[in-house]
Amino acid sequence: xxxxxQTPRYLIKTRGQQVTLSCSPISGHRSVSWYQQTPGQGLxxxxxxxxxxxxxxxxFPGRFSGRQFSNSRSEMNVSxxxxxxxxxxxCASSLRGTDKQETQYFGPGTxxxxx
Amino acid sequence: xxxxxxxxxxLSVPEGAIVSLNCTYSNSAFQYFMWYRQYSRxxxxxxxxxxxxxxxxxxxxxxxxxxxxxxxxxxxxxSQPSDSAxxxxxxxxxxxxxxxxxxxxxxxxxxxx
Numbered sequence: 053x054x055x056x057x058q059t060p061r062y063l064i065k066t067r068g069q070q071v072t073l074s075c076s077p078i079s080g081h082r083s084v085s086w087y088q089q090t091p092g093q094g095l096x097x098x099x100x101x102x103x104x105x106x107x108x109x110x111x112f113p114g115r116f117s118g119r120q121f122s123n124s125r126s127e128m129n130v131s132x133x134x135x136x137x138x139x140x141x142x143c144a145s146s147l148r149g150t151d152k153q154e155t156q157y158f159g160p161g162t163x164x165x166x167x
Numbered sequence: 168x169x170x171x172x173x174x175x176x177x178l179s180v181p182e183g184a185i186v187s188l189n190c191t192y193s194n195s196a197f198q199y200f201m202w203y204r205q206y207s208r209x210x211x212x213x214x215x216x217x218x219x220x221x222x223x224x225x226x227x228x229x230x231x232x233x234x235x236x237x238x239x240x241x242x243x244x245x246s247q248p249s250d251s252a253x254x255x256x257x258x259x260x261x262x263x264x265x266x267x268x269x270x271x272x273x274x275x276x277x278x279x280x
Contacts, residue, residue, distance in 0.1 A: 056210070085267065094272035095211070095255065108267050142210055144268075155201070156268060158210035 054079065056145050056159035064165045070131040073162045077124050077145030084126040085156060086118060089140040098141075101126055102148070130164075138166045170194045173256055173271025182280050186243040190256035190271045193237065197258040197269070200232050202241045205253045205273065214254075215241065246278045 057076045065071050077084050086098040097110040101120035118128040124145075130137055140163050144156040173190045180186055188202075199218055203211035215230040217223045217239075223230045231240040239258075243250055256271040 087268075087270075095257075095268075095270035097267045097269070100267060110267065144210075155213050155216055158203075158212065160208075160210045163208075 056143055056157055058141075058143050058159040058162050060162060061160065062163050062165075064167065065133050066167050067133055067135060069133050070129060071133060071164060072127055072129045073141055073143075073164075075126045075128075075143030075145075075159060077126070077143075078157055081145035081147055081157075082124050083146045083148055084120055084124065085144045085146075086126070086128050087142045087144065088112070089142055089161070090138075095142070098128065133166045135166050138164060140164075170269050171256065171258060171271045174274055175272050177275040177277060179277045179279060180246055182246060182248060182278055184246050184278070186241075186246050186250070186276060186278075188241040188243075188254050188256075188274050188276070190239050191237055192239070192258055192269075194258070194260065194269070195237070196260040199259040200230070200239050201257040201259075201268070202228075202230055203255040203257055203270075204250075205255060207252075211255055246276075248278050248280050251277045 059074045083102045085100040087095050089095045099118050100108040104120045115131045120126045140161040142158050142161045144158045146154050146156045171192045202215040204214050205211040217230045217232050220232050220234045227244045229242040253273040253275050255273040257268045
């Protein structure tokens with residue numbers, strides 16, 4: 053079974069631009085979560101989608117948004133990019149995203165550099 | 168106070184050593200505890216998943232949870248150079264919508280041949 057895939061793997065943008073990242077979960081997984089990883093803050097939860105609905109959201113500004121499609125694929129968008137948005141953006145999928153001994157499987161991430 | 172504290176290291180050990188990695192947490196709602204391993208330029212991969220207090224063993228890896236002290240550990244026996252990676256502890260609460268993972272910052276481990 054194929055793992056979680058993320059595209060693109062690397063991205064360079066300039067301040068003020070916007071960016072869209074894509075995530076394809078493991079086949080059959082319906083929950084997709086997004087995380088931001090930086091050296092200073094570590095891995096931080098952005099949001100989680102299940103059945104095309106955002107179920108949970110972390111403490112990030114409204115410039116960070118996402119959506120999920122009917123095939124469970126998800127995208128996240130960052131508008132008005134800031135230098136501090138440079139990070140590795142990780143997507144993780146799980147079957148239902150419940151708290152009943154369910155594990156999350158991570159993709160390789162998209163490394164975003166904002167200049 | 169951060170919800171999860173983890174010593175970032177770096178930690179350098181000789182091959183064959185026993186490695187001990189630790190995290191403390193403050194949120195009593197955390198019920199599920201995980202250890203992830205992350206190689207350079209890769210996404211985290213799940214190593215161990217525990218629910219209750221006590222020990223769980225899987226090959227050379229042992230995860231230990233002490234809920235009364237809010238302390239979790241990962242032990243690696245007979246460490247190998249291939250174990251060189253960043254180890255992240257992660258926790259998840261129970262009930263409602265609290266199933267997001269909260270991570271420690273990770274400990275960078277280097278096992279020297």
